[in-house]
Amino acid sequence: MDQYGYVTAADAAALGIAPVELAKLAHTDKLKHISQGVYRFPEWPVSGNDHLMEAVLWTRDAKAVLSHDTALDVLDLCDVNPDQVHVTVPRGRRVRRKEARVGIVVHNQDLADGQRGWWEQIPTVTPLTAIEQGIASDLRPTLVAQAVDTASRRHLINAETAERLREQLRKKYA
Numbered sequence: 329m330d331q332y333g334y335v336t337a338a339d340a341a342a343l344g345i346a347p348v349e350l351a352k353l354a355h356t357d358k359l360k361h362i363s364q365g366v367y368r369f370p371e372w373p374v375s376g377n378d379h380l381m382e383a384v385l386w387t388r389d390a391k392a393v394l395s396h397d398t399a400l401d402v403l404d405l406c407d408v409n410p411d412q413v414h415v416t417v418p419r420g421r422r423v424r425r426k427e428a429r430v431g432i433v434v435h436n437q438d439l440a441d442g443q444r445g446w447w448e449q450i451p452t453v454t455p456l457t458a459i460e461q462g463i464a465s466d467l468r469p470t471l472v473a474q475a476v477d478t479a480s481r482r483h484l485i486n487a488e489t490a491e492r493l494r495e496q497l498r499k500k501y502a
Contacts, residue, residue, distance in 0.1 A: 332368075332372065332377065333369045334368050334385050335359070335367050336365050337388075338390070363386050366385050380402070383429075384415055384451055386432065387417050387421070392451065393415065393416055393439065393444055394450060395414050395437075395453045395457070396433075397467065399414070399447075399455075400458045400459070402447050405459070405474070405478045406474040407474065408475075413431060417436060418436065418438050418439075419438050443456075455485060456484070456489065463493070463500065
């Protein structure tokens with residue numbers, strides 16, 4: 329239920345169920361095979377956020393989170409309109425070329441626990457981390473400034489942090 333009707337091989341293993349059982353359930357249409365190690369209960373209602381949960385689970389990394397432009401969008405910090413889902417996994421996790429999925433951009437960054445949060449039950453970077461990623465990835469400065477202003481106004485970052493981010497932005501584009 330917490331994963332929008334998705335279940336992974338790792339979820340099954342944690343419950344003592346052999347991953348092959350998921351494949352058997354998919355063969356009998358009790359589950360729908362989505363990608364390697366990711367399945368979905370077909371009777372679970374579809375929502376507009378399914379593709380975001382699927383992108384995080386597709387990485388097969390328990391520390392994967394929505395990030396960058398996608399996090400700025402879902403956290404409603406600025407008017408960014410990403411055409412791909414941005415997901416961050418730890419530096420040691422590599423997605424092989426044959427595993428690559430159209431519409432998903434994988435970033436490698438080691439995140440501290442304080443940089444991880446949740447949005448609609450989907451692991452997501454915090455507002456501060458999303459803004460810092462926007463600066464680092466050269467997101468349009470007006471969008472980053474808007475994100476800083478929104479996060480500050482909504483008390484998601486304090487005034488000192490907001491000013492530090494604005495200064496970073498000024499220096500980068502001076």
